[in-house]
Amino acid sequence: xxxxxxxxxxxxxxxxxxxxxxxxxxxxxxxxxxxxxxxxxxxxxxxxxxxxxxxxxxxxxxxxxxxxxxxxxxxxxxxxxxxxxxxxxxxxxxxxxxxxxxxxxxxxxxxxxxxxxxxxxxxxxxxxxxxxxxxxxxxxxxxxxxxxxxxxxxxxxxxxxxxxxxxxxxxxxxxxx
Numbered sequence: 127x128x129x130x131x132x133x134x135x136x137x138x139x140x141x142x143x144x145x146x147x148x149x150x151x152x153x154x155x156x157x158x159x160x161x162x163x164x165x166x167x168x169x170x171x172x173x174x175x176x177x178x179x180x181x182x183x184x185x186x187x188x189x190x191x192x193x194x195x196x197x198x199x200x201x202x203x204x205x206x207x208x209x210x211x212x213x214x215x216x217x218x219x220x221x222x223x224x225x226x227x228x229x230x231x232x233x234x235x236x237x238x239x240x241x242x243x244x245x246x247x248x249x250x251x252x253x254x255x256x257x258x259x260x261x262x263x264x265x266x267x268x269x270x271x272x273x274x275x276x277x278x279x280x281x282x283x284x285x286x287x288x289x290x291x292x293x294x295x296x297x298x299x300x301x302x303x
Contacts, residue, residue, distance in 0.1 A: 138166040145178035164278040175287040204252030
């Protein structure tokens, strides 16, 4: 009940989706409230450090269940034990995931460029698959349109692991932008 009341006063919302479960019924109900009010939504697909659904399937689920274009701003490299990080599509670089370590501001590791041989060497098939998917969505996806986002017809999509505070910085950077 409090969540519904809060949604009457927000300028935008962040929809968090469990990557293993997909869109849950309560999320769908809250989304409908946002849709009725044309509230812009940013989507964070969470728990990539566990066994989850394929990213393309999750994007498809968002588009089919919610009726809005899902525009990936980041893309996961692997999942569960093979989770290597997220590729920031707009900045053309990968943030490397280091499980179980306390991270301080500024000590993140980045690999520049989608075709960087270092990333292929370190992350193998998971990186090759992610690179193909990034190329596919970059070519096939509807481009991000700020006006469509503000009208509640597009949602920027980010991937990560909130419990590890990983992938969250990309969301915060997009909010600031």
